[in-house]
Amino acid sequence: MIQITNLYKSFGKNVILNNIHLSFERGKIYGIVGENGAGKTTLFKCIAGIETYKGEITSIYGILKEKLGFLQTESFFFSKITGREYLQLLCVARKIQENDFDAKNIFDLPLDHYATTYSTGMKKKLALTAILLQKNEFYILDEPFNGVDIQSNMIITEILHELKRLNKTVLISSHIFSTLSDTCDEIIVLKNGEITKIITKENFSTLEKEMKEFSMIDKISKLKLC
Structure with missing residues (x-):
């Protein structure tokens, strides 16, 4: 289990993450969604020990980075x-x-x-x-499906299912909601550096509908296309 308590991260006066409380259990896959700049990648880097932060991150694995595989957006x-x-x-x-x-x-x-x-x-x-x-034992995958062909996406999806079967813990971000819906047990919504909601699998369809209405209907209407 990984426990995050009161995580706070800023760059100067710019607050990136504020009052983050999360726990990740073994054998579960967690999705992180949020607009660009919401703080997803910074959160990942804090957990991986790449960024300094205020707050506490503990795990049953002792030194977490020694049991952590971090797939960055650009390795x-x-x-x-x-x-x-x-x-x-x-x-x-x-x-x-x-x-x-x-x-x-x-x-x-x-x-x-x-x-x-x-x-x-x-x-x-x-x-x-x-x-x-x-x-x-713990994997963080930052946009693993971006730039990857369809066949490989299918393989990655099956890898995620296998990691879950092996009782690993996986934290994943993706802008492709269907990939999260197919693999995740919970989806965490991050907005402006704060967690706004945590959605369990039975409510994924509701979350997808909300995201589509916000990101598509509202924003496209602002273009006033003729």
């Missing part, structure tokens, strides 16, 4: 590292003995090419494969 790759070397590097970081990367290359990536030559979608699939090979 960093050294200029002269191949896909295979990247996988090996992240496995070594977790003291995982893995040599048969070809057998586990489920996205058919060109592992002997430099990772920086990969397309956006290929980079995302490489980074995802790497954190999965680390055998983490």
